[in-house]
Amino acid sequence: MTLLNETHDPNLKSWVASANEAGSDFPIQNLPFGIFQRHSNPEGTNTLPRGCVAIGDQILALTHVLAKGLLTGKAEAAAEAALGSTLNPLMALGAEHWSALRSQLSALLREGGAEAELKERLIPMSEVEMCLPVDIGDYTDFYSSINHATNVGKLFRPDNPLLPNYKHIPIAYHGRSSSIRVSGTPAKRPMGQLKAPDAELPVLTACKRLDYETELGVFVGPGNELGETIPLDEAEDHIFGFCVLNDWSARDIQAWEYQPLGPFLAKNFATTISPWIVTMEAMAPYRQGVYQRPADDPQPLAYLTSDAHEKSGGLNIVLDVAIATEKMRSEGQAPMVVGTPVFKDMYWSVFQMLTHHASGGCNLQPGDFYGSGTISGTSKDQLGSLLEATVGGKETLEFPNGETRTFLEDGDEVVMRAWCEQDGAARIGFGECRSVILPASG
Numbered sequence: 001m002t003l004l005n006e007t008h009d010p011n012l013k014s015w016v017a018s019a020n021e022a023g024s025d026f027p028i029q030n031l032p033f034g035i036f037q038r039h040s041n042p043e044g045t046n047t048l049p050r051g052c053v054a055i056g057d058q059i060l061a062l063t064h065v066l067a068k069g070l071l072t073g074k075a076e077a078a079a080e081a082a083l084g085s086t087l088n089p090l091m092a093l094g095a096e097h098w099s100a101l102r103s104q105l106s107a108l109l110r111e112g113g114a115e116a117e118l119k120e121r122l123i124p125m126s127e128v129e130m131c132l133p134v135d136i137g138d139y140t141d142f143y144s145s146i147n148h149a150t151n152v153g154k155l156f157r158p159d160n161p162l163l164p165n166y167k168h169i170p171i172a173y174h175g176r177s178s179s180i181r182v183s184g185t186p187a188k189r190p191m192g193q194l195k196a197p198d199a200e201l202p203v204l205t206a207c208k209r210l211d212y213e214t215e216l217g218v219f220v221g222p223g224n225e226l227g228e229t230i231p232l233d234e235a236e237d238h239i240f241g242f243c244v245l246n247d248w249s250a251r252d253i254q255a256w257e258y259q260p261l262g263p264f265l266a267k268n269f270a271t272t273i274s275p276w277i278v279t280m281e282a283m284a285p286y287r288q289g290v291y292q293r294p295a296d297d298p299q300p301l302a303y304l305t306s307d308a309h310e311k312s313g314g315l316n317i318v319l320d321v322a323i324a325t326e327k328m329r330s331e332g333q334a335p336m337v338v339g340t341p342v343f344k345d346m347y348w349s350v351f352q353m354l355t356h357h358a359s360g361g362c363n364l365q366p367g368d369f370y371g372s373g374t375i376s377g378t379s380k381d382q383l384g385s386l387l388e389a390t391v392g393g394k395e396t397l398e399f400p401n402g403e404t405r406t407f408l409e410d411g412d413e414v415v416m417r418a419w420c421e422q423d424g425a426a427r428i429g430f431g432e433c434r435s436v437i438l439p440a441s442g
C-alpha cells in the first residue's frame with residue numbers, strides 16, 4: 001500500500017493562510033489536481049484550460065511553478081504532462097511521477113517554502129472556472145453498496161431483495177462517458193418512454209421520477225493490456241484518484257427499459273462530477289480495513305481477496321447530499337442535507353472493483369473512470385438516493401419553507417460533498433459536485 005510520508009503530516013502548515021483554516025477542503029495535506037481556465041477577460045488572454053493544484057481557497061497553475069524552475073526530475077516531467085487541457089498525460093505516467101510532484105509541491109507550499117516565488121502567482125478560486133479534468137474514455141458504474149442494493153431490491157422483491165450473485169461478484173454496467181459534465185453544469189430532465197403499471201401502452205414524455213445517486217468516482221491511471229489482468233494487490237497503482245459523482249437517474253424510464261439488459265437512457269442523459277481529483281496518495285491516512293462481512297456471508301473468490309487488501313482496502317470517506325429548491329435559493333436559504341452516506345460500509349472496495357473489471361482481460365486505460373454505485377448506510381439519514389429516502393416515492397421530504405419532494409423538480413439544485421476525517425490526520429475534502437435541473441425540452 002502507499003505508505004504515509006511527510007506530505008501527510010497533520011502538523012504541516014502552508015504559507016497560504018486559507019489552507020490552514022479549520023474545515024478547509026484543501027489543506028496542504030490534500031493537494032488535488034484539476035484543470036482550470038480564467039474567466040474570459042476583455043483581452044481574451046489566459047483562457048486556455050490547463051493543470052493546477054488546489055491550496056486553500058486558491059489555485060496554483062503548474063505552468064507557473066515550472067516557469068520559476070522550481071521542479072526537478074520526475075516532478076518536473078509530471079507537471080509538464082499537466083500543461084494541456086486534460087490530466088490524461090499525467091495520469092498515464094504512474095505513481096512514481098505523481099508522488100514526486102506531490103512531494104515537491106508540498107515542500108514549495110509549506111511554511112518556509114517558495115512563498116516569495118509563488119505568492120503572486122496564486123489565483124483565487126472565485127476567479128477561475130474549473131473544467132472537466134479528464135478526457136474520460138470508458139465509464140463503468142458499479143453497484144457496490146449492499147445497503148443500497150438491499151433497499152432498492154426491497155422495493156421490487158420485499159422477501160428476497162438481494163439477487164444470488166451479489167455477494168460473489170461486483171455488479172456493474174457500462175455507462176456513457178460523453179454526457180459526463182463538471183460541477184456547475186446544469187442537467188436537463190430527460191424525455192423518455194414511460195409505462196405506468198396499469199397502462200396498456202407506453203408514452204414518450206418528460207421523466208417524472210428524476211433522482212440523484214451519491215457516488216464516489218474513481219479515475220484510472222496506467223491500465224492493462226488487452227487480455228491481461230490486474231492483481232488485487234497492484235490495483236492501487238492503477239488508480240490516479242477520486243472525485244464526487246452524481247449519477248442522475250430517471251427512475252420511471254429505468255423501470256420500463258431495464259429488462260433484460262440493464263440501464264440505458266435512464267442513466268445516460270447526464271452525469272455530474274466534482275472538478276478536483278484527490279489522489280490515491282492523498283488518501284493514504286484514511287485507508288482502513290475492508291468492510292467486515294457477516295460470518296455466514298460467502299468469502300470472495302481468491303482473486304478478490306488478499307491479506308494486504310483486508311487490512312487497507314477500505315476508505316474512510318463521508319459524503320453528504322443536499323437539495324436547494326429554486327424558491328430556497330431565491331430566499332437565500334442554504335441547501336438542506338438529505339443524506340450523509342459513509343463509504344466504509346461498501347461491500348466491494350474500489351480495488352476489488354478495478355481488479356474485477358480487468359479480470360476477464362478487459363483493458364483499462366488512463367482516463368477511464370468508474371463509479372462506486374450509490375453509497376447508502378444502514379440508517380435513514382445515510383441514504384444516497386431519493387428512491388431510498390422516499391421509499392420509491394411513498395414518503396415525502398419536507399423542507400424548512402414547507403415545500404415537499406418525492407423526486408426532483410425543475411430548478412432544484414443538488415449539492416454533493418465528501419471529506420475524510422481521522423484521528424492523527426488532517427481533514428481533507430473533495431470540494432463540491434453541484435448541478436441544477438433544467439426543464440425537459442420536449
Ligand code: CA
Nearest residue numbers: 213247373374
Ligand atoms: Ca449509479
